[in-house]
Amino acid sequence: MPAMLRTDPNIIITGTPGVGKTTHCQQLASSTGLHHLDINDVVKKHNIGESSTDPEDPNTKIVDEDRLLDCIENDLEEGGQIIDWHACDLFPPSLIDLVCVIRCDNQVLYDRLKKRGYGEKKLQENMDCEIMEVLLQEARDAYPEEQVVELRSEGTGDVDGNVERIEGWIKNWRKDHGKEGEVEAQGGKGSAKDEDNPMFLHG
Ligand SMILES: Nc1ncnc2c1ncn2[C@@H]1O[C@H](COP(=O)(O)OP(=O)(O)O)[C@@H](O)[C@H]1O
Ligand SMILES: [Mg+2]
DSSP states (O other): OOGGGOSSOOEEEEOSTTSSHHHHHHHHHHHHOOEEEEHHHHHHHHTOEEEOSOTTOTTOEEEOHHHHHHHHHHHHHHOOEEEEOSOOTTSOGGGOOEEEEEEOOHHHHHHHHHHTTOOHHHHHHHHHHHHTTHHHHHHHHHSOGGGEEEEEOSSHHHHHHHHHHHHHHHHHHHHHTTSSTTOOOTTOOSSOOGGGOGGGSOO
């Protein structure tokens, strides 16, 4: 099915482990009715992850990306997927409408990962990943500039605020794609432009 026939957008929520991807996806799925596509679950369900050979890190799975894409291609073509994964450049840009890179203060992230019981090496790798902005760069390299948004997730209010912004973006997307055509922007303007888009007002 051509990408333009999607009636709901596909949104990637990405970022370093521990930044708050799953928290955002769950809240967004429950408020919008879109589907939380947790790639961890897909990997488990289809058994497409090889255990890492690193003895310090036996739980990490090396995922076969081609097989992963085969497993989720139909879902992506249908649309309405909120993709939860700590990588983003494997998803075909033609099937992706928005990429949110969740960011977190180093100390806050360190405490969260420590609480998760991460060992020192894995902790350091993930801290480096956040400090070097690896996921932000990956997103910017793989997708058009206007589709990539950076969102902070440090306090509880951040999740609510971010989810509200994404909801507003989804509303605009639906309007631009012929859904909810009757819902007019405040002031009754026509098609949404970037400057009207809540996603980019503060970004
Ligand atoms: N904005 C936030 N405020 C407070 N706690 C948060 C926030 N974002 C995430 N957390 C907490 O941080 C931990 C990791 O979040 P999670 O959503 O599981 O991250 P990820 O899916 O990116 O690994 C969880 O305990 C979650 O409740
Ligand atoms: Mg998660």
